[in-house]
Amino acid sequence: MMKSMLIAVGGNSLIRAGEKGTVAEQWANARRTAAAIVQLIQAGYHVVVTHGNGPQVGAQLLRSERASDLVPGQTLDVCGAASQGEIGYLLSQSLSDELSAVRLSVPVVSLVSQTVVQADDPAMKHPTKPIGPFYSRAVAEERRRQLGWEIVEDAARGYRRVVPSPEPVEIVELEVIRSLMNEGVLVVACGGGGIPVVRCGDELKGIEAVIDKDRASALLASMLRVEIFAISTDIDFVYLDYKKPTERRLERVTASELEGYYRAGHFPAGNMGPKVESALRFVRSGGAEVVITSFEHLIDAVAGRMGTHIFPDSVPTCSEITTTEVPVGG
Amino acid sequence: MMKSMLIAVGGNSLIRAGEKGTVAEQWANARRTAAAIVQLIQAGYHVVVTHGNGPQVGAQLLRSERASDLVPGQTLDVCGAASQGEIGYLLSQSLSDELSAVRLSVPVVSLVSQTVVQADDPAMKHPTKPIGPFYSRAVAEERRRQLGWEIVEDAARGYRRVVPSPEPVEIVELEVIRSLMNEGVLVVACGGGGIPVVRCGDELKGIEAVIDKDRASALLASMLRVEIFAISTDIDFVYLDYKKPTERRLERVTASELEGYYRAGHFPAGNMGPKVESALRFVRSGGAEVVITSFEHLIDAVAGRMGTHIFPDSVPTCSEITTTEVPVGG
Numbered sequence: 277m278m279k280s281m282l283i284a285v286g287g288n289s290l291i292r293a294g295e296k297g298t299v300a301e302q303w304a305n306a307r308r309t310a311a312a313i314v315q316l317i318q319a320g321y322h323v324v325v326t327h328g329n330g331p332q333v334g335a336q337l338l339r340s341e342r343a344s345d346l347v348p349g350q351t352l353d354v355c356g357a358a359s360q361g362e363i364g365y366l367l368s369q370s371l372s373d374e375l376s377a378v379r380l381s382v383p384v385v386s387l388v389s390q391t392v393v394q395a396d397d398p399a400m401k402h403p404t405k406p407i408g409p410f411y412s413r414a415v416a417e418e419r420r421r422q423l424g425w426e427i428v429e430d431a432a433r434g435y436r437r438v439v440p441s442p443e444p445v446e447i448v449e450l451e452v453i454r455s456l457m458n459e460g461v462l463v464v465a466c467g468g469g470g471i472p473v474v475r476c477g478d479e480l481k482g483i484e485a486v487i488d489k490d491r492a493s494a495l496l497a498s499m500l501r502v503e504i505f506a507i508s509t510d511i512d513f514v515y516l517d518y519k520k521p522t523e524r525r526l527e528r529v530t531a532s533e534l535e536g537y538y539r540a541g542h543f544p545a546g547n548m549g550p551k552v553e554s555a556l557r558f559v560r561s562g563g564a565e566v567v568i569t570s571f572e573h574l575i576d577a578v579a580g581r582m583g584t585h586i587f588p589d590s591v592p593t594c595s596e597i598t599t600t601e602v603p604v605g606g
Numbered sequence: 607m608m609k610s611m612l613i614a615v616g617g618n619s620l621i622r623a624g625e626k627g628t629v630a631e632q633w634a635n636a637r638r639t640a641a642a643i644v645q646l647i648q649a650g651y652h653v654v655v656t657h658g659n660g661p662q663v664g665a666q667l668l669r670s671e672r673a674s675d676l677v678p679g680q681t682l683d684v685c686g687a688a689s690q691g692e693i694g695y696l697l698s699q700s701l702s703d704e705l706s707a708v709r710l711s712v713p714v715v716s717l718v719s720q721t722v723v724q725a726d727d728p729a730m731k732h733p734t735k736p737i738g739p740f741y742s743r744a745v746a747e748e749r750r751r752q753l754g755w756e757i758v759e760d761a762a763r764g765y766r767r768v769v770p771s772p773e774p775v776e777i778v779e780l781e782v783i784r785s786l787m788n789e790g791v792l793v794v795a796c797g798g799g800g801i802p803v804v805r806c807g808d809e810l811k812g813i814e815a816v817i818d819k820d821r822a823s824a825l826l827a828s829m830l831r832v833e834i835f836a837i838s839t840d841i842d843f844v845y846l847d848y849k850k851p852t853e854r855r856l857e858r859v860t861a862s863e864l865e866g867y868y869r870a871g872h873f874p875a876g877n878m879g880p881k882v883e884s885a886l887r888f889v890r891s892g893g894a895e896v897v898i899t900s901f902e903h904l905i906d907a908v909a910g911r912m913g914t915h916i917f918p919d920s921v922p923t924c925s926e927i928t929t930t931e932v933p934v935g936g
Contacts, residue, residue: 298678335677336688339669346672346739347665348628354692358666361691362684364718365801369810372778376808385782386718388694409676448702452715455789461782471695478706480699 278322280457280502281578284493285309285327288510289571290363297331302366308571309508310370315575317462318378324457324500326493327367329468332359333486337408352407352439353471353482360388360467367464375462384462390448390480391470391492397442405441405486410434440485444469444492448480450499457500466492494554498561504578505558507551508571514552514584516542526584531559534586559588608652610787610832611908614823615639615657618840619901620693627661632696638901639838640700645905647792648708654787654830656823657697659798662689663816667738682737682769683801683812690718690797697794705792714792720778720810721800721822727772735771735816740764770815774799774822778810780829787830796822824884828891834908835888837881838901844882844914846872856914861889864916889918 289309291297317323336355350358364386372384393400403426411419416427416435425437447453449465456463469487473480490507497505513525516537526534535556543549555566567574569583577583619639621627647653666685680688694716702714723730733756741749746757746765755767777783779795786793799817803810820837827835843855846867856864865886873879885896897904899913907913 296678299681299684301678335673336669338677339666339673341673342676343665343669343672347668348626348631350692351629354629354695357691357695358688359691361687361689361694361718362680364691365684365687365720365812368718369720369803369812373809383779383782385779388691388698388716388718390695390699449713449715452713452786452791455791456782456786459785461785473699479703482695482699 278320279504280322280324280500281316281504281506282324282326282493282497282500282502283313283316283506283508283574284490285325285367285571286507286509287328287330289327289508290366291331293510297335303370306366306370307374310367310374312508312571312574313371314374314378314380316578317375317380317382319575319578321504321578322457322460322502323462324453324496324502325367325371325462325464326466326489326496327363327464327468328489329356329359329363332362333468334408341409351482352484352486353473356468356471356486357388360386360471363467364388364464371462371464382460382462384464385456386464386467387449387452389453389465389467389470390473390482391444391466391487391495392446392448392475392480393442393472393483393485393487394445395474395476395483397440399440399442400485401440403438403440405439406430406436407439407486408437410436441488442472442485444487444495447492447496447499448473450496453496454500466496469493488550488554490551490554491557494558497558498563501562503564504567505555505563505565506567506569506574506577507555508574509551509568510570512570512573512582514543514548514568518542518548528585528587530587530589531556532589555586559586564588608650609834610652610654610830611646611834611836612654612656612823612827612830612832613643613646613836613838613904614820615655615697615901616837616839617658617660619657619838620696621661623840627665633700636696636700637704640697640704642838642901642904643701644704644708644710646908647705647710647712649905649908651834651908652787652790652832653792654783654826654832655697655701655792655794656796656819656826657693657794657798658819659686659689659693662692663798664738671739681812682814682816683803686798686801686816687718690716690801693797694718694794701792701794712790712792714794715786716794716797717779717782719783719795719797719800720803720812721774721796721817721825722776722778722805722810723772723802723813723815723817724775725804725806727770729770729772730815731770733768733770735769736760736766737769737816738767740766771818772802772815774817774825777822777826777829778803780826783826784830796826799823818880818884820881820884821887824888827888828893831892833894834897835885835893835895836897836899836904836907837885838904839881839898840900842900842903842912844873844878844898848872848878858915858917860917860919861886862919885916889916894918
């Protein structure tokens with residue numbers, strides 16, 4: 277039986293800690309990531325890939341600003357689209373090369389993809405996600421006045437624009453992704469969580485926001501009804517009391533157990549929080565299993581030897597379901 | 607009977623003469639282009655869309671250079687990929703909005719696509735295509751020395767890098783495009799002629815070159831076996847003696863007639879030449895008809911009222927084929 281899996285590739289799969297993100301570095305990392313994904317395909321998994329775009333979209337915003345005296349600047353949604361082209365190219369070429377290396381003939385394609393969010397999402401009024409370059413106070417003030425940007429002060433580094441991070445509610449290209457997947461195509465989609473768009477009547481309209489890529493990936497994984505949702509990140513396990521003396525790794529947990537740890541404050545908002553949240557959403561919407569680990573360990577993780585595995589709360593099997601009849605006269 | 611058509615959208619479909627190419631201008635133009643394409647879908651055509659990326663990839667190179675002190679520069683293939691993301695987003699969103707406006711339910715998707723060229727293509731040794739920013743002589747010299755760039759002097763405007771424009775020989779995503787097309791999806795692909803790659807053994811490798819988008823589109827149109835290959839450009843007809851007192855429009859021509867005009871020097875190399883060449887290739891590889899016109903007139907062109915129509919040389923019908931028997935004793 278072939279199992280299906282969505283792999284959400286983390287930022288470190290393309291730019292590792294300490295790297296600048298040169299094209300050469302990104303190619304090398306994309307190849308390593310692709311090799312890990314191809315191992316899963318060899319093991320019989322039917323795979324869909326999503327990915328982050330944080331550093332790439334930040335670099336694009338910076339490029340766009342820097343050259344705005346010579347060529348028109350780009351909006352955040354257009355920068356996101358450009359980053360999907362860039363990363364989609366790196367990943368799809370790397371995947372097809374790694375597939376060739378093991379003599380597997382699987383077509384690969386990267387899609388430009390949009391994710392619908394709601395215009396009345398409460399997050400839209402509370403921008404929280406810092407994006408793009410750091411500015412001096414004067415420039416930041418000017419941007420706020422001229423462009424209406426929300427600005428926050430970043431401890432030592434200056435001022436920065438913040439944008440909303442609303443909830444993904446719909447993957448625009450869902451049916452195309454589903455149909456390609458059914459035909460055995462390896463699809464790369466939802467880059468950076470997808471380009472955020474809202475529905476205005478019958479039309480789509482791009483907005484300047486970012487969508488958490490793990491949340492968008494959980495939504496896509498649920499809609500595609502894949503069995504496993506794998507989140508590749510920079511650590512091998514999810515930890516409780518991370519980086520404290522009492523630190524301990526989670527190997528197998530149920531949704532309720534994980535939710536308890538989440539409520540107890542074990543997972544920081546900017547990092548493991550959204551991953552844990554996305555994992556919970558997936559298993560609670562019918563998914564069989566979530567794996568959180570580093571991309572190097574994906575193959576060991578699906579064999580159960582590595583990574584944190586999250587399962588739905590146990591539901592009674594058919595034979596355990598009993599009915600009680602109220603006795604006559606009771 | 608539903609006819610299939612590949613529409614190669616010209617540069618002016620996104621940035622018109624005199625425009626700077628702001629995001630707002632590109633949206634407005636993308637909507638107009640999308641409206642013209644949707645008219646064809648309403649008329650019953652089964653459509654695939656390709657597009658140019660000249661100004662967008664040039665802008666991306668410039669942005670990349672301008673910010674290279676802060677974020678790593680990008681190679682030409684990666685800039686091409688980014689431009690596919692950018693334009694793919696503009697076109698697919700515009701197309702889906704225009705489809706909604708006429709109550710047509712057609713899924714739309716833009717693909718990141720690669721086009722194979724041959725490493726030993728003679729063009730690889732003779733770069734001819736100017737690309738990216740203009741440089742002073744000193745900077746141009748430095749680039750030539752440090753990066754091995756080929757540089758040409760551009761009359762009044764300075765020095766510029768030139769890259770090869772090799773022949774497209776294979777569309778990497780062909781089978782995915784075909785399969786999506788067969789499922790009724792409106793596909794946007796081969797942006798900017800596709801990201802140029804060569805085959806090195808079993809691997810693909812991106813190169814710094816550009817592929818003529820009309821040539822790549824002709825190849826894709828032939829491989830998909832569409833009936834009509836439509837090239838949308840900034841003029842309504844192909845002209846003989848263009849802009850001379852003897853100028854006259856071509857309305858219906860056969861491949862041989864058009865080739866005669868081509869050989870007589872009617873079509874300049876940088877402009878109408880590659881379109882005419884691509885048209886000839888398509889009808890000579892089995893295509894039924896090429897239409898060259900502006901995007902506003904596509905719908906009138908398919909009705910035969912506008913544009914230049916190119917047909918294969920007439921082949922004899924079955925009843926016209928006769929055999930002659932040599933008389934006995936002749």
